[in-house]
Amino acid sequence: MNANKKERLVAAIQNGTVIDHIPSEKIFQVVALLALEDLATPVTIGCNYRSKKLNKKGIIKVEDKFFTDEEISRLSVVAPNVILNIIKDFEVVEKKMVTTPDMLKGIVRCNNPKCITNNEPMYTVFHTVDKEKGIIRCHYCEKEQFIDKVELV
């Protein structure tokens, strides 16, 4: 089988977003996070594709859907290095690398049980300290934590 045919295992989309380079084990978290099950447009979810970078990767193709910056920031918590391909008329018109934003508001929960955000009905706020190492700091209790060790709100 040639590379071209492999690609065609997944149908191309005319307009929409292709989320690429998702770690396979994270694929359903990403689905839940972006609430793809609620969409009415066609969604293709694939996992365990071979990848040079990740060994195994997942791909999601969503037709007629373009994600907001807020949704992309949420995505960055679960899968920090995914790539969003924006497709218009079968062509990739933009590639967006998902990176952790400088501030995360109301997206993740603080791991410190004694933090005010876990004891009061309020939004959490985190500042990104180190994007490469994935360290974020709670705006309130100021505890630093790893982004892959925090839960989504």
Added chain:
Amino acid sequence: MEKHNFVTIADMSREKILYMLNMAQEFEKRPNREILKGKVVATLFFEPSTRTRLSFETAANRLGARVIGFADPKVTSGTKGETLKDTILMVANYADVIVMRHYIEGAAQYAGEVTNVPIINAGDGAHQHPSQCMLDLYSIYKTQGTLENLNLYLVGDLKYGRTVHSLIMAMRHFNPTFHFVAPKELAMPEEYKIYCREYGIRFEEHNEFNEDIISDADILYMTRVQKERFSDLMEYERVKNVYILKSDMLSKAKSNMRILHPLPRVNEIAYDVDLNPHAYYIQQAGNGLFAREAIFCDVLGITLDEVKNDKTIIL
């Protein structure tokens, strides 16, 4: 100067720290005034802390303010399930400034975001206790005549002791050398050592605590080694007497050296040290009054110049 909050020491500039110390100095010269006459100060203690509360309330009283509040969280609506936000907004209707102590970390920061009434953090869990830090700095400044180039020895519980952490942050502007003297279980956490390296703060770590180790100290900052902090009680039994300061350990100390302690002390400073001229912990607590008078004025937008030219001084 605008009204603002006093929640953390972490982001306070060198200039601001010195400014606050100068203001405290003015209050030490003339502690009794009516500069806050007509103001109402609320002290909300969601966690009991008699020492801190008395100090704040005395500061408010000596400046002519009236004080409302509670000392015991059992009497508040928090126990009925009221949110902190509601409690703060309710009190903000009555008071010109709110002093709050809370067992929850980040509570003061949040309170400051929900109201325009200035919030003074009188301790929020293990997080910050900035007025304690201010009085520690004032005590250092007063006894050494400067904050610059000092050798500071921090002894005891360096893991959970928030006062020592705040001190590192505040002193970073003044080229200090720190010595961390602690048992392994209570050693200075890695994040603060990283902080020191980031800001070019020199530090050495010691497990031993004896007269030779502390002989070049300018400040000996003692803290309590608490039994409940240990996971291994055998380890506690082994170290509990190692970090006790006794009078005979001070024979080689420099004449300017002063012993500080955030109090309450239990047994980490032997009572025979109290009479030693190096002992300063009781006066240190007394300095809290002047530091807190300065904090009240600052958050209410009263400047150092206004304090210096104050016409309300009671002689």
